[in-house]
Amino acid sequence: MFQRLPNAAAERVPFTIDGRPAEAQAGDSVAAALLANGVQTCRATPVSGAPRAPYCMMGVCFDCLVTIDGVGNRQGCQVRLEPGMRVETQDGKREIGL
Amino acid sequence: MSDLSGSEYDVAVVGGGLVGSATAWGLARLGQKVALLDEGDVAVRPSRGNFALVWVQGKGLGMPEYAGWTKRSADGWTEFAALLRDQTGIDVAYDRPGGFFPALSEAELEARAQQLQRLHNQPGVVRYDYEILDRAALRQELPFIGPDVAGASYCPLDGHCNSLRLLRALHAGLQHSGVAYRPNRRVERIEARDGGFRLATGGGEVGAGKVVLAAGHDNIRLAPMVGLDAPVRPERGHIIVTEKTIPFLRHPVGFIRQTDEGGVMIGDSFEDAGLDVGVRVGVVSTIAERAVRIFPLLGPLNVVRTWAAQRVMSRDGFPIYEQSATAPGAFLATCHSGVTLAANHALALAPHIAAGRLPQEFDVFSARRFHVPEAA
Numbered sequence A: 001m002f003q004r005l006p007n008a009a010a011e012r013v014p015f016t017i018d019g020r021p022a023e024a025q026a027g028d029s030v031a032a033a034l035l036a037n038g039v040q041t042c043r044a045t046p047v048s049g050a051p052r053a054p055y056c057m058m059g060v061c062f063d064c065l066v067t068i069d070g071v072g073n074r075q076g077c078q079v080r081l082e083p084g085m086r087v088e089t090q091d092g093k094r095e096i097g098l
Numbered sequence B: 001m002s003d004l005s006g007s008e009y010d011v012a013v014v015g016g017g018l019v020g021s022a023t024a025w026g027l028a029r030l031g032q033k034v035a036l037l038d039e040g041d042v043a044v045r046p047s048r049g050n051f052a053l054v055w056v057q058g059k060g061l062g063m064p065e066y067a068g069w070t071k072r073s074a075d076g077w078t079e080f081a082a083l084l085r086d087q088t089g090i091d092v093a094y095d096r097p098g099g100f101f102p103a104l105s106e107a108e109l110e111a112r113a114q115q116l117q118r119l120h121n122q123p124g125v126v127r128y129d130y131e132i133l134d135r136a137a138l139r140q141e142l143p144f145i146g147p148d149v150a151g152a153s154y155c156p157l158d159g160h161c162n163s164l165r166l167l168r169a170l171h172a173g174l175q176h177s178g179v180a181y182r183p184n185r186r187v188e189r190i191e192a193r194d195g196g197f198r199l200a201t202g203g204g205e206v207g208a209g210k211v212v213l214a215a216g217h218d219n220i221r222l223a224p225m226v227g228l229d230a231p232v233r234p235e236r237g238h239i240i241v242t243e244k245t246i247p248f249l250r251h252p253v254g255f256i257r258q259t260d261e262g263g264v265m266i267g268d269s270f271e272d273a274g275l276d277v278g279v280r281v282g283v284v285s286t287i288a289e290r291a292v293r294i295f296p297l298l299g300p301l302n303v304v305r306t307w308a309a310q311r312v313m314s315r316d317g318f319p320i321y322e323q324s325a326t327a328p329g330a331f332l333a334t335c336h337s338g339v340t341l342a343a344n345h346a347l348a349l350a351p352h353i354a355a356g357r358l359p360q361e362f363d364v365f366s367a368r369r370f371h372v373p374e375a376a
């Protein structure tokens, strides 16, 4: 859906989406990295199960919530992608570490 | 929002919070023609900010009749919730898994045990089961308690609901049964006239044969207009709500409970308020810290909202129900546990108001108990 502006110099950053290997660019937020990888929805809401995707990209709407390295409900647009990050789309309510 | 002038009702209920709504709902069920006069959205109302417990244990030390009244309401809640669901399609998520009240030291647990024993030793008090669990027994029930938890009291009669949905269901039910709900109609004055009442609001005057004062904090001002007395004061309570998380806790555990939708609510001390007057925890960080000591797994959760609301508290913490001696069609109803007692207000109190007389069993709840001379 989204296409990057050409920026050949950017460093590649490997990470995983739901366990699958993926790649994005240094400086991407987690939300941007998901969109660049064609992820259409990143979570289902906890009560009605409606699908959601990153929307405002500036920390306001909370639609971009994902699980990052095992911690749920993190705002993907507010977290910078790091090499090796485990990003998981989130189905409903976050975990509580039981 | 039509003009009210000239309208006549069997009963005018003043206040559309939990107490007024439940009572009006019960009156309408009995075929009474009811007007419910309420303020607008800016009103001070604990009915929109409470903790949603239907709670029995520990209530009634100093007034055994209150223990019985509370138990009766909790026992009526299953039927009450079913009636609301059948009428409105709204599920208020009432669940009665039993409640724990945790103690963070042996001394706290001992004090709790003694307090419950004193309560249950009162002559004439209603009988029901409760238990004191030590740490090992409590861990069988709640494996994820923190190392500081010494034990808990447990009562199978305790439960909880979704209290915002309760208020919504009541209002949907009121509409369904033809009650004239009028928001933005603060009652300024009430006058007893010709065996009935005239209620003056900013939007016109209403006439009614009977009047029920359920205006929360404003009952103080309204009650003397019809020969009643409502010595209540506000008592602030705080609540914290976390983000929604997978279900891990079905039981209400004192001031911690997980809602049907997954958020965890953390409040300050809510029950035994009659004994705890003066004890104000008040500070959000203190209640959060205590909650994390009880359930360390709450620690990483994000808080999404905190708020404070004002309880409507009588001097001894017990409800006031009273019929005016000078204007006998006027009734007063106020309490600090409007969720717990909603079933009673709808199913037990409303029929007496419809009949026009509070029976003798309500004498104990009269505000006359506060009129004892200071130096008797």
Ligand SMILES: Cc1cc2nc3c(=O)[nH]c(=O)nc-3n(C[C@H](O)[C@H](O)[C@H](O)COP(=O)(O)OP(=O)(O)OC[C@H]3O[C@@H](n4cnc5c(N)ncnc54)[C@H](O)[C@@H]3O)c2cc1C
Binding pocket: B014, B015, B016, B017, B018, B019, B020, B021, B037, B038, B039, B040, B043, B044, B045, B046, B047, B048, B049, B050, B051, B052, B053, B054, B055, B185, B186, B187, B188, B214, B215, B216, B217, B218, B219, B222, B236, B237, B238, B239, B267, B270, B308, B309, B310, B311, B312, B334, B335, B336, B337, B338, B339, B340, B341
């Ligand atoms: C933090 C907190 C936690 C709580 N937790 C629990 C709990 O877990 N379980 C439980 O059972 N209870 C709980 N409660 C108590 C419960 O919320 C109250 O008992 C209940 O909401 C009181 O309802 P009410 O209708 O008397 O008062 P209110 O909610 O104050 O409603 C009064 C209504 O009257 C209206 N009004 C006022 N003056 C006028 C006027 N002159 N004319 C017309 N309308 C008027 C107001 O606008 C309002 O709508 C809690 C309270 C607080 C503050």
Ligand code: FES
Binding pocket: A031, A053, A054, A055, A056, A057, A058, A059, A060, A061, A062, A063, A064, A065, A075, A076, A077, A078
């Ligand atoms: S996309 Fe709106 S908060 Fe992240």
